[in-house]
Amino acid sequence: MNETEYKGVLNKEVNKLAGINSRFHRIASMLLDHIIMTIVIVPPMIILMILKANRILEFGNGTFSVIFFFMMFIYLNKDFFNAKSPAKRILGYQVINRKTEKPASELKCFVRNLTIAVAWPLEVIVGLINPERRIGDFLANTKVVVSEKEKLKTIWTDLKSKTLKLNLIGIIIIGVIYFYGLSLLMPNMN
Template structure:
């Protein structure tokens, strides 16, 4: 059984994930504004929603030797990783939930997942990518990502952004 990360580590890693996505996102969004488009926002949104796509591990989770896992301690599939990241629009509330309950955020409850420490010998991203096989979860995730983008775009149009 893998050991779930502690509360302090979880909060700091959530902040680290958010900062790393902002480091990628801000220049892309600025570039898209210069080209009179909003493609940068949607590109970053796709990255954020699917950052844990490969074996439940984002780049930061790989550095920290952690992984998104199902509550049965096996790596979360693509769909679960996407589902847990759909709550990014309420990110401050997510932080509050972890601060109160310790380890799981709302997205984890939604997807029935948690973040756990894993051994360093889990494999490199290159090996994981080479071993990756498309499943039905891959298609569900891609379809859901497109629908999520459409909903966000519609909401922003409705709000006048």
């Protein structure tokens, strides 16, 4: 085992299957991200729904919608730190700006992930056809490249050293508009 490979059944199996086909490796990254983000987001949502159903916690005037969209906001910003999502760190990928060939900004990463909420299955199909770029990458002018593999705990290191930039204001503004638009499509979430 070389030093960039990690122990664990999931990593071992993903790396073994990825060796079969390079396209699978990229799709594995997308699926692993989806699984990780689901594990992060779904349990708090289930707890909130149970608390609401049992009237332990009362939500009014769209509070539940705000909480739901906040959780989705976390999902859409999974590449926020160093343009690497949790799965991209494990499997060795990074989102880069096609124009500069440098790690994509937080805003570009957010824009590229906007399509996930409405076209996730289609994104997987496009990812099979073109492992470097999916639909969101065309919108944000980004692509995914092979990068150094990292352990998940590097997210905490990046979080500690992160200074919030003007991009965060743009992300919040776009996020509010985007989620407001989605809330109009799902009016019964209160």
